[in-house]
Amino acid sequence: MNQPRPALTVERMDSENRYDILVDGRLAGLTAYRDRGAQRVFYHTEVDDAFAGQGLASRLVREALTDVRESGKRVVPVCPYVANFLERHDEFADITDPVSPDVLKWLETELD
Template sequence: MSESSTARVVERVDAEDRYAILVDGRRAGFTAYRDLGAQRVFYHTEIDGAFAGQGLGPQLVQQALADVRASGMRIVPVCPYVAKFLKRHDAFADITDPVTPEVLRWLKAQLG
């Protein structure tokens, strides 16, 4: 099946604290977060190897960050992939907060 005829959907899965990207109904990847007040702290992004090279990572992160903006929250990019995306796309600079030692300690406690 060609990429242009493949159905791609990004959805927020609140019960799992992540955004998932689905390709033809199958989960192809996710970006995980935890909420700290009005900040959405992204800490891990992963695309299944079977879907590598299809541009799913940027699509997933862009739509996740757009959802954060729509919800009135702010972004904290602990995840290296999200941080790299933000360096290349300044459209979210106005809602991005720095990663601080306090956020990292909080996240470590959250993740166990």
């Protein structure tokens, strides 16, 4: 018998400055950001080891970037995973800004 597929949801958690991916209601991963004007600067993505290898990080980042587009913001991929995702998915190139020294300096002060 086939197992039912788990319910996957991605939620933007504005109070936490992150997007969460939930599997059957359980937190499985997150991608963290800070907003800098019209830019959403992504700086960290992680998926719990218990959920590794299921494509959750890719699903999470795709839905987060889609939400950024719908919000009228732009993406700055400081996070290596988000940067790598964007290299493979040029459909988000039109909303992507480069990581600059100014952004990195600003992010450092935000995260202190």
